[in-house]
Amino acid sequence: MIERYSRKEMKGIWEEENKYNLWLKIEIVAAEAMEKFKIIPSGVAKKIKLKAKINVKRIHQIEKKVKHDVIAFLTSINEKVGKEARHLHKGMTSSDVLDTCFNLQLKQSGEILLRDLNILLTSLKKQSLKHKFTLCIGRSHGIHAEPITFGLKMLTFYQEFLRNKKRLEDSIKEISTCAISGAVGTFANVDPRVEGYVAKKLKLKIEPVSTQVIPRDRHAQYFSTLSIIASSIERLSIEIRHLQRTEVLEVEEFFGKKQKGSSAMPHKKNPILSENLTGLARLIRSSVIPALENVALWHERDISHSSVERNIGPDTTIALDFALNRLNEIIKNMNIYQKNMLKNLNLTNGLFFSQRVMLELTSQGVSREEAYRLVQKNAMKSWSNKSSFYKNLLNDNKINDKIPVNKLKKLFNFSYHTRRINIIFNRSLKK
Numbered sequence: 518m519i520e521r522y523s524r525k526e527m528k529g530i531w532e533e534e535n536k537y538n539l540w541l542k543i544e545i546v547a548a549e550a551m552e553k554f555k556i557i558p559s560g561v562a563k564k565i566k567l568k569a570k571i572n573v574k575r576i577h578q579i580e581k582k583v584k585h586d587v588i589a590f591l592t593s594i595n596e597k598v599g600k601e602a603r604h605l606h607k608g609m610t611s612s613d614v615l616d617t618c619f620n621l622q623l624k625q626s627g628e629i630l631l632r633d634l635n636i637l638l639t640s641l642k643k644q645s646l647k648h649k650f651t652l653c654i655g656r657s658h659g660i661h662a663e664p665i666t667f668g669l670k671m672l673t674f675y676q677e678f679l680r681n682k683k684r685l686e687d688s689i690k691e692i693s694t695c696a697i698s699g700a701v702g703t704f705a706n707v708d709p710r711v712e713g714y715v716a717k718k719l720k721l722k723i724e725p726v727s728t729q730v731i732p733r734d735r736h737a738q739y740f741s742t743l744s745i746i747a748s749s750i751e752r753l754s755i756e757i758r759h760l761q762r763t764e765v766l767e768v769e770e771f772f773g774k775k776q777k778g779s780s781a782m783p784h785k786k787n788p789i790l791s792e793n794l795t796g797l798a799r800l801i802r803s804s805v806i807p808a809l810e811n812v813a814l815w816h817e818r819d820i821s822h823s824s825v826e827r828n829i830g831p832d833t834t835i836a837l838d839f840a841l842n843r844l845n846e847i848i849k850n851m852n853i854y855q856k857n858m859l860k861n862l863n864l865t866n867g868l869f870f871s872q873r874v875m876l877e878l879t880s881q882g883v884s885r886e887e888a889y890r891l892v893q894k895n896a897m898k899s900w901s902n903k904s905s906f907y908k909n910l911l912n913d914n915k916i917n918d919k920i921p922v923n924k925l926k927k928l929f930n931f932s933y934h935t936r937r938i939n940i941i942f943n944r945s946l947k948k
Contacts, residue, residue, distance in 0.1 A: 522797065527838040530625050531831035537571045539618045540590055543715065544605050545569075547613075547697055550714035557604040565605065568598045587611040608707030612818060613697045616731040619826060620692050621719060623739055626834035627689040630743075633841035634682045638675060640848040642946070645671040649942060650935055653767060653858035654869065659759075663869045664862060664934040667767075667853065672945055674753050681746045688742040691735050695719060696727035701817045729818035733811040740808035740829060743837050747801035750840050754791040754798070757847065761788045767858045771850040790847050797840045804829040867906040871896050873928050874910060874920070881919040891915055 529535060548562040572593055580589035595602040606614075649668035654661045697712040698704050704712075716723045724731050760768035770788050772778070778785030807829060811822035862869075871892050878888035895909040895916070907929055910916050920928075 522839045523835050524838050524842065527626060527629050527835050528831075530622050530629075531835065533573050534571055536618060536622070537573065537576065537590060539621055540587075540614050541569055541571060541594065543614050543617050543719070544591075544594075546715050546718045547609065547711055548605060548607075549718075550711040551604070551607060551708075553714065554708055554710055556708060556711075557607060561601050561604045564601045565594070565598050568601075569594050570597050572597075585611075587614055608699055608705075608711075609697060610700045610729060612730045613699070613707075615823075616727075617695045617697070617715070617719070617721070619830065620694055620721065620731065620735075622830060623692045623736070623834070624689055624721075626830075626838075627685060627692070627739070629838055630746075630834065630841065631682065631685055631689070633838060633845070634678060634685065634746075637841055637845045637848065638678055638682070640845050641671055641675040641678060644668070644848060644853075645675055645942075648853065649938060651853075651855055651858065652862060652931060652935070654862045654864075661861075661865050661869060663872065664931060666935060666938055667855075667858065669938060669941060670756070671848075672942065674749070674756075676945055677749050677752070678746075681742075681749055684742045684745060688739045692739045693721050694724040694731055694735065695721040696724040696731050698724070698727045698729075701729050702727045728816075730814065730822075733808075733814065733822055736826070737808045737812050740804045740833060743833055744802040744805045747798040747837060747840065750844055751795050751798035753844065753848075754794040757791045757851065758788045758795075761791075765857070765861065767854055767861060769852040769854070770847055771852060790843055794840050794844060794847075797836050801833050801836050801840070804833040865906070866899050866904065867929055868896055868899055870906065870929050873933065874916075874925070877924070877928060878916070878919055883919060 545562050545565055548557065548565060551557040552559050552562055575596070576586075576589050576593045579592050580586055583589055583592070591602070591606055594605065598605075645668045647668065648671065649666060651667040652664055653667050653670070655663050655665040695712065695716040696702070697707060697715050698709070699707045712723050715721075726732075757768055757770065759765065761770065769786065770790050772786045777783075778787050778789075807825045811825055814822060875885075875888045875892045878891065879885050883891070891913065892910075895913055896906060898904065898909050899906040907925070910920075910925060911922065916925075
């Protein structure tokens with residue numbers, strides 16, 4: 518991932534030096550296990566810890582000749598350690614190191630993403646509670662429907678990201694496995710107890726059946742989860758973008774005093790952060806198909822998955838980390854224009870009370886079809902000449918016959934639409 522969209526902590530997980538240090542850690546822990554079970558001489562792991570040093574440049578030099586990254590790594594360690602290094606990697610295969618390391622990196626990345634989600638959830642909850650009864654118009658198909666509150670709008674996203682948190686927790690558990698099982702996963706040349714020891718030390722679970730690789734359905738779930746989170750980010754970003762349109766302007770991204778909106782038009786204040794998140798969501802979701810296709814490897818292993826994971830591992834986690842943090846800053850600092858919400862609420866001259874009038878007519882014995890026809894006729898009149906829906910109903914004798922004036926007036930009451938908001942909040946925010 519390019520620097521522009523990279524945050525230091527997440528980026529560090531995927532840097533080559535960290536990767537090779539994890540490889541070395543896996544090899545040393547495996548050596549400790551082999552010592553414990555008297556497979557190799559005692560003291561080997563300690564000597565390797567003291568002498569081994571990661572030299573990325575040297576590993577690359579060796580790899581140019583041998584065309585194998587794990588052999589290049591082991592050779593570079595041998596150069597530093599000496600004769601004790603011959604006991605490293607005993608009975609193991611490259612995937613034991615590569616897959617265990619990759620899963621560690623995905624676990625570490627997932628834990629950062631969980632932290633990001635918790636911070637975002639705090640901001641969403643705060644805005645939800647602050648604007649619990651801030652009236653605004655609800656829209657379906659982009660058209661005014663009935664009143665809701667801005668707090669309720671934010672609460673839908675809060676719940677969605679709670680679900681995302683649960684999905685990510687499940688996916689981290691799914692990916693947190695370790696394999697030290699040898700060439701085709703049979704433990705022919707490595708004691709299964711070594712795998713158990715390494716898994717415990719690295720806080721992973723053993724992979725029950727690993728062929729030569731850890732099965733890629735685990736990784737497919739992980740990247741699918743990251744992509745679902747990206748889609749949730751996009752859904753919220755699109756909402757902000759729509760609400761910031763000039764003719765709507767109910768919400769606006771924070772705009773700094775020295776910020777510039779357009780190179781050509783000095784008046785512009787564009788929702789660039791939300792638009793950027795829409796783009797990043799597309800990029801993150803692009804990992805799903807390759808991750809799913811990685812599941813179907815040949816026999817016990819091939820390496821068609823390798824080049825894919827070298828890209829989607831860092832790129833997807835780094836991009837999502839950046840996106841979640843950017844979204845949190847938007848939610849935390851956005852401008853919310855309650856006056857514009859009320860202005861937009863009244864644009865249709867009370868048309869959003871149409872359902873309540875229709876339901877009242879049915880309660881007075883009018884068939885639903887006739888009630889719908891009567892109300893729609895007056896609603897379309899209001900649409901056409903921008904007249905008051907309430908006044909049009911007052912002038913309709915068929916409606917007056919069923920609903921007296923004092924009753925009709927009571928139907929046009931905003932509090933009717935917010936009277937059950939507390940129920941939704943209570944069930945959503947209960948422990």
